[in-house]
Amino acid sequence: LYSLAMAMNGLIIFITWTDPRLNSPMYFFLGHLSFLDVCFITTTIPQMLIHLVVKNHTVSFVSCLTQMYLVFCVGVAECILLAFMAYDRYVAICHPLSYAQIMSRQVCVKL
Numbered sequence: 001l002y003s004l005a006m007a008m009n010g011l012i013i014f015i016t017w018t019d020p021r022l023n024s025p026m027y028f029f030l031g032h033l034s035f036l037d038v039c040f041i042t043t044t045i046p047q048m049l050i051h052l053v054v055k056n057h058t059v060s061f062v063s064c065l066t067q068m069y070l071v072f073c074v075g076v077a078e079c080i081l082l083a084f085m086a087y088d089r090y091v092a093i094c095h096p097l098s099y100a101q102i103m104s105r106q107v108c109v110k111l
Helices: 002-018 025-053 061-094 105-110
Strands: none
Touching (some): 025 061, 025 105
């Protein structure tokens, strides 16, 4: 399941960053959301698999603190990105004629 999730997110990242036809803000944000998902999965799953295989069930304080910090940071970044994606869809639905001006590539990069 871990490998499948990594492969699918990697495929989404590769397609959205290399295909020039997918040059809209929606796909820009989708590629970055997949990247954050890869970061989130990489932060949690390998450590869990190690602790399932190894009989020693103790986790060092530094390891626990580092993992909690990374999960929190990636989670916050993902929530912020989802808010930007919601704003992008709001602009696309409510202001379709001025969508290209409001959500330009420069605005997406600044967000």
